[in-house]
Amino acid sequence: MTIEQFNTQFGIAGQVEFVAGNGGLPMIQVKTAKAKALVSIHAGQVLSYQPAGEPEDVMFLSAKAYYQDGKAIKGGAPICWPWFGADPEGKGRPGHGFVRNRPWNVVATEALSSGDIKVTVGLDDTAETQAIWPQSFNLRQEIVINDSLNLSLITRNTGKEKFTITQAFHTYFKVGSIAQVKVLGLEGCGYIDKAGGGNAQKQQAGAVTIDSEVDRIYLDVGNTLTIDDSALNRRIEITSKGSKTAVVWNPWEKISREMADLEDADYQHLLCVETTNAASDVVEVAPGSECRLTANYRVIRN
16 A cells, blocks of 8 residues: 555644655554554564653664565564564574564554544454465454553464464563663563573572663563653563563673664663563463553653
């Protein structure tokens, strides 16, 4: 569809507008009295969310991000699906699945009676996806923009046999200074320490702080986590449903330098706190049924 066709079918005057974004990719600009957001149709990915009155975006988006078919966009809230991490079957398929680097479809836009805006994007299986992952599916992401940002990822099994998935909102949060950030809510949780290619089981003592590369899958987590960002004088509250695990990731200096789609110093201003079904938190979806993973992000001023 052209930008004009998108606007004719899905635009909402003064609130939802389709525009040509970086790389010519179609983007959805959302503006309400409560917040503004930017959604890329490529990858079905929220790139930006900023509540009214907040001086900074909630999300980190790399200035060197790729905007092209076959590439993931570094920042915002990428979708990892139908697997999180490396190919679970060792077939050489891309890490974090195949939906974060291809165009999605716009399913619907809606102005709710509350004044919120709801955008629904999705993917259905095709011959191409069947060649990668031989399952019949209907995948939808419902994005509700208001004084918080609510993301729901709904997986429907449209085939005749059950399948299993792991998945994530691989969300990049903008922070003022990584040295001044704490993640609250994971105290006492066990975690798998993936940094440096490891796989050690450890226990979290106190709040999570970052002073080196961090790549951890936390197990048996609660429904509420908080990023305490004293440099920006705010907390970001993350509430989730449908998830028993969470990932905390920061690439630190060496990996940040090595990644072509990150600036050398970006590690100082980003933190991924991901709502996941990862490691042993595997979801089985029976034929004709669905599962739902939900994350809500809210800014609280310190």
